[in-house]
Amino acid sequence: MGRIFGEVKAAFVKDFRIYFRYPSxxxxxxxxxxxxxxxxxxxxxxxxxxGQVTTxxxxxxxxxxxxxxxxxxxxxxxxxxxxxxxxxxxxxQGTIEQLFLAPISRxxxxxxxxxxxxxxxxxxxxxxxxxxxxxxRERVAVENPLGLALVFAFLELAVLGFGLIFAAVTFxxxxxxxxxxxxxxxxxxxxxxxxxxxxxxxxxRTVSLAIPFTYLADLMRYTAAxxxxxxxxxxxxxxxxxxxxxxxIAIFVVGLAYFKATEKSAQRRGSIGTH
Amino acid sequence: MTSLGETLDPLRAIFxxxxxxxxxxxxxxxxxxxxxxxxxxxVVAMGVSVGGTNAFGNFASQTGSSLNPFVFxxxxxxxxxxxxxxxxxxxxxxxxxQIKGTLEQxxxxxxxxxxxxxxxxxxxxxxxxxxxxxxxxxxxxxxEPRGAPGLILAFGILMIGLLPLFGLGFVFAxxxxxxxxxxxxxxAMNVLFAVVTGTFYNVTVLPAWVRYVSAAVPMTIVIQDMRxxxxxxxxxxxxxxxxxxxxTMGIVYPFLGYSLFKxxxxxxxxxxxxxxx
Numbered sequence: 001m002g003r004i005f006g007e008v009k010a011a012f013v014k015d016f017r018i019y020f021r022y023p024s025x026x027x028x029x030x031x032x033x034x035x036x037x038x039x040x041x042x043x044x045x046x047x048x049x050x051g052q053v054t055t056x057x058x059x060x061x062x063x064x065x066x067x068x069x070x071x072x073x074x075x076x077x078x079x080x081x082x083x084x085x086x087x088x089x090x091x092x093q094g095t096i097e098q099l100f101l102a103p104i105s106r107x108x109x110x111x112x113x114x115x116x117x118x119x120x121x122x123x124x125x126x127x128x129x130x131x132x133x134x135x136x137r138e139r140v141a142v143e144n145p146l147g148l149a150l151v152f153a154f155l156e157l158a159v160l161g162f163g164l165i166f167a168a169v170t171f172x173x174x175x176x177x178x179x180x181x182x183x184x185x186x187x188x189x190x191x192x193x194x195x196x197x198x199x200x201x202x203x204x205r206t207v208s209l210a211i212p213f214t215y216l217a218d219l220m221r222y223t224a225a226x227x228x229x230x231x232x233x234x235x236x237x238x239x240x241x242x243x244x245x246x247x248x249i250a251i252f253v254v255g256l257a258y259f260k261a262t263e264k265s266a267q268r269r270g271s272i273g274t275h
Numbered sequence: 276m277t278s279l280g281e282t283l284d285p286l287r288a289i290f291x292x293x294x295x296x297x298x299x300x301x302x303x304x305x306x307x308x309x310x311x312x313x314x315x316x317x318v319v320a321m322g323v324s325v326g327g328t329n330a331f332g333n334f335a336s337q338t339g340s341s342l343n344p345f346v347f348x349x350x351x352x353x354x355x356x357x358x359x360x361x362x363x364x365x366x367x368x369x370x371x372x373q374i375k376g377t378l379e380q381x382x383x384x385x386x387x388x389x390x391x392x393x394x395x396x397x398x399x400x401x402x403x404x405x406x407x408x409x410x411x412x413x414x415x416x417x418x419e420p421r422g423a424p425g426l427i428l429a430f431g432i433l434m435i436g437l438l439p440l441f442g443l444g445f446v447f448a449x450x451x452x453x454x455x456x457x458x459x460x461x462x463a464m465n466v467l468f469a470v471v472t473g474t475f476y477n478v479t480v481l482p483a484w485v486r487y488v489s490a491a492v493p494m495t496i497v498i499q500d501m502r503x504x505x506x507x508x509x510x511x512x513x514x515x516x517x518x519x520x521x522x523t524m525g526i527v528y529p530f531l532g533y534s535l536f537k538x539x540x541x542x543x544x545x546x547x548x549x550x551x552x
Contacts, residue, residue: 028459035466040318043348043475046337047322047330065325178302185313194317195324 007104011112019116033124034131037070040194067132067140068221069193071125075155076187076213080180082117083163086110087170096272106263107256110167114160143226150241151219154248158212161248161255168255168262171271193217197234212247215240285386289394293364297402304402307360308409311352318348318475338477342506346419350505351474353410354433354498359465360406361399361440366447367457368395388540389533392448396441400434407433415505422505429501435521436497442528443493449536452543472498493528496521 019026041063086109090096099106129140142148166183173179188194190207191214197205208214219240222233233240266272298304322344323330334344368391372378381391407430415422447464451457471481471488472495478486489495496517503510 022456022459024454024456024459028463031463032466035463035470039466039470039475040321042470042480043318044321044325046476046480047326047334049329049333049336066321178306181306188317189313189320195321199320199324 004105004108007108008112008115011109012115013112015113015116019120029120029124030127033074034128034135037066037128037132038135041066063132064141064225065221066194067129068224069217070128072155072193072217072220073184073188074121074124074128075152075159077184078114078117078121079159079163080166080183083110083114083160084166084170084180085176086113086163087167088176091170091272100267100272107164107259110164110259111160114163118156141226142224144223147223147241148220151216151223151244154244155216155220158216158248158251161250161252162213164255164259165251168259171262171266187211187213190214191217209234212244212251215244215247219244282390285384286390286394286397289391290397293395293398294401297398307356307402307406311349311356311410314352314475315345315348319345337480339479340477340502340506342422342502343418346414346422346505347502348475349414350411350429350501351472351498353406354436354494354501355465355469355472355474356410357403357406357433358440358468358494360402361396361437362444362447362465363458363461364399365392365395365441365444366451366461368392369448370451370457392441392445392533392536396437396444399441400437403433403437404430411501419505425504425506425508425511428504428508428511432497432500432504432518432521435518435525436493438525439493439521439528442524442530442532445529445532445536449532449539452536452539468492468494471495474498493521493524496524 044066087096090099099109133139166180169179170176190200190204191211192200192208197208197214197218200208215234218234219237222237235243322334326333331344334347335341338347340347369378372381382388411429412426415426447457447461450460454460469475471485472478472492473481473489478489478495478499481489500511500514500517500521503514
């Protein structure tokens with residue numbers, strides 16, 4: 001146990017050092033993310049009469065409605081660009097073979113990276129809340145902090161599992177950026193991150209309901225903005241919590257198993273460093 | 276004294292190289308065409324969900340435009356994607372050469388460095404025209420066919436708008452030589468440009484101090500005038516003053532941009548920073 005903890009810590013420290021080696025990327029992240037939010041929030045505000053709140057949003061403001069969708073997206077993106085990209089980054093840096101020769105598990109290295117992205121995500125989320133609150137004079141409200149913390153825990157588990165699946169896929173596909181963008185767009189479009197599922201046509205909604213992240217996005221908004229703000233869940237809240245918990249654990253287990261299997265197969269085929 | 280042919284040869288070679296590089300990764304090119312459709316659909320979906328039954332009426336009154344909202348947004352996101360591509364290609368062209376290890380060879384070659392940038396810029400006209408056809412023309416013909424005649428004027432405005440955009444690209448290229456981190460910088464700037472140029476809305480909704488910044492960015496005028504051209508040619512005639520401003524930007528920005536680039540380049544040559552990254 002101590003050994004695993006040491007490996008995770010070493011991976012975490014390494015990743016943190018690399019992160020701080022490029023301050024321009026950090027600055028860019030802190031400028032770009034709130035800018036994306038503003039771009040869409042102002043764009044959507046053009047569809048609503050000034051100062052009015054629509055029935056779709058209940059008494060919740062546009063700001064709070066989109067803020068939580070935006071937070072979901074930041075955390076979800078970690079699975080692709082944080083964890084999923086890990087293999088491709090090591091391939092590009094030419095260090096992947098050395099890592100495979102080292103007597104440590106690749107999963108612990110990914111956990112170290114995950115720990116780093118978790119901390120930096122939290123920093124960005126806090127900063128975005130303060131900055132946007134200052135710019136729009138809106139306050140980020142959390143209706144059910146305990147419920148939100150639970151949803152966050154499920155989401156992080158699912159993100160880690162999905163990130164492992166994505167990292168494994170990187171062994172097989174060459175067009176990482178294309179696949180990463182496509183996945184991100186699919187989640188935005190299908191999981192009801194920024195709009196209620198009710199506006200999607202029936203067959204598309206069925207696909208949405210089959211994606212585990214749909215329930216996590218829905219529960220995040222429900223626990224944060226709350227029932228009082230007019231936000232309702234897709235299913236009964238207790239049932240949806242249970243489904244989200246089971247699906248998150250399932251994604252993590254599948255991700256872990258798939259990563260290990262793909263890693264072994266890549267070793268056998270001699271394609272570890274191929275990209 | 277170099278002949279015109281000697282000048283055109285490297286220009287042609289650079290142009291051909293850029294076009295080949297661009298189409299070497301078809302997946303990425305296809306993606307450039309998909310992104311504006313996706314972003315527009317996303318904004319429409321979000322707008323309809325929050326705006327309810329009166330969403331389209333609200334949009335028309337808030338933007339002051341009678342255009343189909345999808346077309347209105349497609350013009351904004353199409354121009355944004357074009358400007359993103361141009362600013363990133365010109366701004367990061369030197370970094371690409373650094374990574375490929377061909378930068379020093381290019382600087383030792385007996386050609387003017389300006390031609391390197393112009394060749395890159397010219398290749399952008401090809402992809403810009405293709406994107407204009409695939410994104411803006413397609414959506415106008417499909418959803419706003421009465422605006423089809425205005426497409427010719429819209430294309431002209433876009434071409435004029437490319438000139439100041441190249442100027443901004445030269446500034447980006449100079450900053451890359453100086454500060455080494457091209458992608459972080461271009462990414463942040465491109466998203467900020469989308470916010471200030473009214474990609475998904477009319478810039479009049481922005482606070483007054485932001486509108487001053489918007490006025491200095493050529494894409495703001497390009498987007499506004501292209502929307503007017505498609506909505507009604509008469510409206511564009513009423514706003515002809517903005518085209519003069521765009522033309523002035525087209526003369527001033529490339530000149531200033533290239534001067535700044537040369538300054539950074541000179542400094543980098545003296546300090547030996549040119550090939551470091």
